[in-house]
Amino acid sequence: MKPDALITVEGATKDYIVHAEGVRATLRALRGIDLTVRRGEVLAIVGESGCGKTTLSRLILGIEEPSAGHVSLEGKAATDYDRLARAALIQPIFQDPYSSLNPRMTIGQIIAAPLVVRGRGGRRERHTQVMDAMRQVGLAEHLRNAYPGQLSGGQRQRVAIARALIGEPEILVCDEPTSALDVSVQSQILNLIAELRARFSLTIVLISHNLAVVHHLADRVAVMYLGQIVESGPTEKIFASPRHHYTRALLDAILVPEAHRRLPRLTIDAEFPSPLTPPPGCAFHPRCPAADAVCREIDPPPVGDGDTRFRCHHPLPTPA
Amino acid sequence: MSVTAAMPTDVPRAPQSPGAVALRRLLRHGNFRIGGTILGLIILAAIVGPWLWPLDPASQDLGHRLAVPVWSAKGTWLHPFGTDQLGRDYLARLLQGARVSLTIGFLTVLLSGVIGTGLGVAAGYFGGRIDVAINFLITIRLTLPVVLVALVVVAVYGGSLPTLIVVIGLLLWDRFAVVTRSATQQLASRDFIISAQAIGSSIPRILFVELLPNLIGPLVVVATIELAHAVLLEAALSFLGLGVKPPLSSWGLMVAEAKNQLLFRPWMIAIPGTPLVALVLAINLVGDAIRDAVAADGRA
Ligand SMILES: Nc1ncnc2c1ncn2[C@@H]1O[C@H](COP(=O)(O)OP(=O)(O)O)[C@@H](O)[C@H]1O
Ligand SMILES: [Mg+2]
Numbered sequence: 010m011k012p013d014a015l016i017t018v019e020g021a022t023k024d025y026i027v028h029a030e031g032v033r034a035t036l037r038a039l040r041g042i043d044l045t046v047r048r049g050e051v052l053a054i055v056g057e058s059g060c061g062k063t064t065l066s067r068l069i070l071g072i073e074e075p076s077a078g079h080v081s082l083e084g085k086a087a088t089d090y091d092r093l094a095r096a097a098l099i100q101p102i103f104q105d106p107y108s109s110l111n112p113r114m115t116i117g118q119i120i121a122a123p124l125v126v127r128g129r130g131g132r133r134e135r136h137t138q139v140m141d142a143m144r145q146v147g148l149a150e151h152l153r154n155a156y157p158g159q160l161s162g163g164q165r166q167r168v169a170i171a172r173a174l175i176g177e178p179e180i181l182v183c184d185e186p187t188s189a190l191d192v193s194v195q196s197q198i199l200n201l202i203a204e205l206r207a208r209f210s211l212t213i214v215l216i217s218h219n220l221a222v223v224h225h226l227a228d229r230v231a232v233m234y235l236g237q238i239v240e241s242g243p244t245e246k247i248f249a250s251p252r253h254h255y256t257r258a259l260l261d262a263i264l265v266p267e268a269h270r271r272l273p274r275l276t277i278d279a280e281f282p283s284p285l286t287p288p289p290g291c292a293f294h295p296r297c298p299a300a301d302a303v304c305r306e307i308d309p310p311p312v313g314d315g316d317t318r319f320r321c322h323h324p325l326p327t328p329a
Numbered sequence: 330m331s332v333t334a335a336m337p338t339d340v341p342r343a344p345q346s347p348g349a350v351a352l353r354r355l356l357r358h359g360n361f362r363i364g365g366t367i368l369g370l371i372i373l374a375a376i377v378g379p380w381l382w383p384l385d386p387a388s389q390d391l392g393h394r395l396a397v398p399v400w401s402a403k404g405t406w407l408h409p410f411g412t413d414q415l416g417r418d419y420l421a422r423l424l425q426g427a428r429v430s431l432t433i434g435f436l437t438v439l440l441s442g443v444i445g446t447g448l449g450v451a452a453g454y455f456g457g458r459i460d461v462a463i464n465f466l467i468t469i470r471l472t473l474p475v476v477l478v479a480l481v482v483v484a485v486y487g488g489s490l491p492t493l494i495v496v497i498g499l500l501l502w503d504r505f506a507v508v509t510r511s512a513t514q515q516l517a518s519r520d521f522i523i524s525a526q527a528i529g530s531s532i533p534r535i536l537f538v539e540l541l542p543n544l545i546g547p548l549v550v551v552a553t554i555e556l557a558h559a560v561l562l563e564a565a566l567s568f569l570g571l572g573v574k575p576p577l578s579s580w581g582l583m584v585a586e587a588k589n590q591l592l593f594r595p596w597m598i599a600i601p602g603t604p605l606v607a608l609v610l611a612i613n614l615v616g617d618a619i620r621d622a623v624a625a626d627g628r629a
Contacts, residue, residue, distance in 0.1 A: 070527060096529030109520035112347055113542040123528040156346055169524075176528065 015180065015212050016046035016069055020078035023064050023236075029285060036285050038064040040236040041078065043311070048179075051206065051213040053223035053244070055259065056233030057281050062216045065233070066184045069214060070101055082180070093127060100173035104185040106165030110157040116143075116168050117153035123176040142171040145208075146201060163194035167201065174205060181206075182214045187222060199226060221263040224248065232256045235292040236284055242317030252317065252324040254297050291322065299323040351546065355622035364614025371608050375431050378424035386421035387576035398596055410600055413586060422578040423601060429579045430560050430608065433494055437559040438552050440498030445505020446548060450536060452506070453513025463506070470503045476565065483571040493572060497562055501555045508547050516543055546623030553616030557609045564605055580605045 023039040038061045046052045054062050067073040068080045071087035080087045082098055090098070103109040110119055120139045124130060130138065140150060146167040157165055166186060173181060183202065187195040203226050206213055217223050223230060224244065231241040232255060240253040251257045282288055282295065291309050294300040301323070309320045314327075355361050379386075396412040397404045398419070404411065410419035452463035482496045516522060517540075525539045564581030566572030573579035575586075580601040587597035 072523060072526065092526070092529040092531070096527060099527075101524065101527050103520040103524070105520060109524055111521040111525075111539055111543070114539075115346075122525070122530070126528055126530050126534065158347060159345065172524070172528070 013047045014045040015048045015083060016044070016214070017081045017084075018042050018044040018065070018069070018078070019080075021065070021068055021075040021080055022077040023061070023068065023073070024076040027285070034285055037287070038236055038284055039068070039075070040287075042236075042238055044231060044238065044241075046180075046212060046214060048212055049210055050228040051215055051226050053215045053217065053227035053230045054233060055217055055220050055223060055230060058218055059281055059284070060233045061236040061284070062218075062233060063184055066101070066182050066214065066216055070099060070182055071095055096123065096126070096178070097176055098178055099180040099182065100176070100178040102166070102169050102173055102181060102183040102186045105189045106162055106169050107157075107189070109169050110165055112157050114156075115153065116148070116155050116157070116160070119157070119168060120171045120175055123172060127176065138175060139171075142175045145174070145205070146171045161194075162190045163197060166190060166194075166198050170198075170201065170205070174209065177209070178211075180212045180214070182216075184216045185218065186215075188218065195222070202226065219263070220248075220259050232259065235282060235287055237292065237320065238311075238318075239293065239321070240317070240319040242319075246317055250325070250327050252319040252327070253293075253321050254299055254323075254325065255293050256319075257325055258296075291320070348542075348545070351622045355618055358618035358621060360614040361618030361622075364611040364616075364618065367607050367611035368615060371427055371604060371611070372431060374424060375427035378427065379421070382420055382424060384418045384421040386417060386425040386578050388417065390416035390418070392416065395590075395594065397594075398600075401596075411594075411596070413583075413597070417576075419583075419597070419600060422583060423580075423604070425578040426580040426583060426601060427604065429490070429573055429577065430563060430605070433490070433497065433563045434556050434560045436494045437498040437501060438556050440494065441500075441502035441555060441559075442505050442548065442552055444498070445502030445551075446509050446544070448502070449506040449509030450513050450540065450544070453510040454517050454536065454540065456514075460510075463510070467503055467506050467510075470500075473500070475500045475562065479562065479566055480569065480571055483566060488566070488572050488574050490573065490577070493563060493566065497559050501558055501562075504551050504555060505548070508551050509544055512544055512547050513540060516540055546619075550616060550620045550623060553612050553619060557612040557616070560605070560608060560612070 021039055021042040021044075022037065025036045025038055027034055027036045042061075042065060044052075044065075054065065056062055064073075068075050069082075069087060071080075071082070071090060074088045082090070082095075087095070087099075114122075117136075117139055120142055121135050124135045124138060129135070139153065143150060143153065148164060148167050148171065152160065152164065157168070160168065181202075186202065187198050190198060199222065202213070202215075205211065206226075213226075215223055215226060220230070227244045229242065230244050230247045231238045232247070232253065233239065234255050240247065240251065240256045247256060248260065251260060282292065288295050288305075290306045291297070291300070291304040294304040297304065303322050307322070309322045311318045311320050313319075390408075390412060393408060393412050394414060394416040396408045396416070398411040399406055399409045408418050408420070410423060412419055413422065448463050448466065452460040479496050479500060483492065486492050486496075522535065522539060525535050530539065563572055563579065564584070567579040567581030568585040570585060573582050575582065583601035584598055584605075587594070587601075590597045
């Protein structure tokens with residue numbers, strides 16, 4: 010463990026038992042993830058839907074245990090924390106604010122819940138804190154008595170953020186926090202997260218399927234493909250000179266209009282493979298323009314130059 | 330995109346809990362108005378009836394056995410609904426029967442609701458072996474023929490009111506369990522339950538504060554079904570002589586005691602039979618309306 014590492018993921022694998030057409034099968038959602046998140050940084054995890062981002066976030070949150078490997082927060086296994094200690098350290102923001110707020114509770118009750126659970130403060134103190142939190146995320150005071158059903162998606166996501174921050178955690182894990190929202194609201198929420206990060210010196214794991222979303226916020230980016238991290242490094246480097254062909258494709262995808270956000274330069278017929286039947290060798294080879302015989306046989310190990318690491322037999326060249 | 334035009338306004342509607350919204354929808358429902366009125370009248374009769382008509386339902390007026398009701402030629406206001414074979418006032422027995430039916434109905438539903446909801450929520454939330462075990466219990470319960478088991482138990486232990494309540498209550502929890510189990514499974518995968526875990530909520534808090542309020546809709550629907558079920562079961566057991574024991578009264582018992590009079594004094598069957606049918610019908614109408622009001626709840 011590096012001295013400044015707040016979250017450490019070592020060789021984390023996650024298997025799910027699934028029943029596909031009546032047959033029991035093992036679905037390997039994560040295949041040996043190594044990752045460190047340093048105190049105070051924003052790490053973005055990017056990849057297509059189904060590559061295992063949410064699963065990884067659940068391991069980091071300690072909601073689920075890795076099938077193999079370790080996930081630790083401040084050097085202690087994420088699942089070993091007692092519920093209150095972990096809550097004080099790490100909090101989630103979910104993708105769908107229609108699902109993440111209890112429809113039977115008022116906004117005030119939802120935001121106050123972390124304080125109630127910890128038995129912190131009296132009624133009046135909690136009220137003051139809820140009001141503070143609502144102000145900080147830009148929610149009008151009168152919404153305190155409203156129910157989630159009366160709020161817009163953006164407002165709901167602000168409620169979720171207020172709830173996550175009221176207990177003053179150190180880490181925020183945001184799983185696609187804007188992808189369920191109107192385009193017009195997405196940047197507001199991202200700006201809010203950036204603002205709060207600075208104010209509370211938060212450490213953030215920001216998950217997205219869209220590289221464009223993380224560009225301004227992330228210090229480092231980890232690109233995931235089929236349960237592996239295929240490339241990671243500082244944001245500028247990843248954007249300026251990606252080494253992995255998949256990263257290149259994701260970057261190109263940013264440039265095409267929303268309407269067809271499919272990966273453009275990849276082999277035409279190749280779809281995102283099922284984690285039930287991962288391709289042999291490099292998992293990306295069926296879609297890779299540079300794939301050859303070696304890629305079909307041998308899974309490339311992670312190699313690094315400096316602070317960038319990637320898994321590719323035929324990496325893109327670095328600009329001289 | 331017209332979405333941008335309809336930007337979320339901050340002007341609040343009056344805060345409306347989803348429960349209040351469903352309740353308003355319920356009160357406008359035709360079936361609820363009809364069923365609710367009938368049910369309300371029967372409940373009212375059960376509560377204030379014996380007080381307005383204070384004749385003892387058990388006292389025998391042997392001089393006036395099998396008196397005819399007031400609307401037939403020889404009827405008198407002394408016994409408006411006539412008397413039975415032992416000269417007991419039929420109206421007083423009817424009112425006491427309402428109390429018995431409703432008491433047994435509500436208490437058994439309470440008992441079976443607590444049992445079934447407890448099992449269903451535990452199975453749905455914890456899953457795994459607990460779910461397997463509880464599913465096994467549900468299966469066993471479903472293989473037992475309700476009427477037969479009730480008959481045997483009551484035959485062995487006698488048909489006191491508490492025995493009846495416990496027996497019926499222990500037999501009617503399966504639907505509560507099945508419904509709450511699947512509803513809980515669906516809710517448990519929603520992010521607000523995971524959020525509740527992430528903020529460090531204790532399990533009782535998750536179950537009682539976060540989960541249970543979201544189960545009220547389906548629970549009330551099942552409760553109405555089982556209420557009707559329990560009322561009919563009590564009537565059936567009493568009719569078979571294995572339910573409420575005389576001198577206590579019950580609508581099923583009144584029908585049973587009058588069954589030999591079917592041809593000559595049909596009102597003796599009709600007087601307890603009509604409110605029994607009306608009660609079950611009213612409960613079903615109310616249940617229907619509640620189902621509609623809850624189903625329209627939507628995603629909020
Ligand atoms: N609880 C689960 N049971 C079975 N399979 C799962 C479960 N959770 C995730 N998966 C599978 O794991 C893979 C990764 O899922 P997920 O982590 O949700 O991906 P992402 O968030 O990147 O879209 C998917 O193939 C998904 O179907
Ligand atoms: Mg996801």
